[in-house]
Amino acid sequence: MKSVLRLTLPWLTLILIGAGAYALRYGLVESSDVAHLCDTGRSFTCDVRHATVMGFVLARLQLTASYSYQMGIYGWVALVAAALALFWKKPFTAWLSAAAGMVAVVLYCFAPGALALLVGCLRLVRLQSSGTAPLNHHGAGARQVHGQP
Template sequence: MKRTLTLALPWLLVLAAGGIAAALRYGLVESTDVARICETSQALVCDVRHWTVMGFITGNIFNWPIGIYGWVALAAAALALVWSRPLAAWLATATGLFALILYCFVPGALALLIGSLCLVRLQATAAAPLDPYRRGKRQVQAQP
């Protein structure tokens, strides 16, 4: 049970990050009710909506209009490639999904792919059983 939870927990947390991004997108950014509220008053919901929208609109770095979420996802993907740890792979996967849902499609998809592949590889190598017919440094015995 513990092994299953250890393998499934990062993926469940990625889905939670995607749920948060979907709630921001469909609950705040694309909601006509929130837009009407923000036209008439200045509530906390309006500030959260404004900063969420600014995250995917502003981000023209080196004349490449990606958005801040995309740049964060690309940085997390680079970190996952350089630093081979499950936390870095999870961060790339989660930020990639977050960016993908919040309109930064290309960098989000790239970070999601890189992070997912790194996370699967790290989980597969950590969960691989040891071969009882091999000793230490990959030496093959003549007889089992």
């Protein structure tokens, strides 16, 4: 039972983080009621909304003299987490990359978030499956003899 929990817990927490990011996006950032509340007054909800919006608006990456890419702090964190997952082969860094990628994708940093989510999920599956042999469906390991069809 512990093995099943150890294997499923990272995936369940990724689902919870994704649900939290969606709640943040659709409950605070895109909510017209919260926007009107923040226009008229100031509260903790408005501060959280402002900090969230500033997270995906802040940084601009200048690639060439004529082309720049708008990438917020969520995208940068996702890229750093993906690099960590690639170079430091631990389940936590793989999970961190997937979680940061999930948040970045939901909060408008699509390209770096998708990359980090993919790297993190693939690395996590790889690390969780290391040490286990693939199943042999043909029974060759059990020394069973099969006739020709």
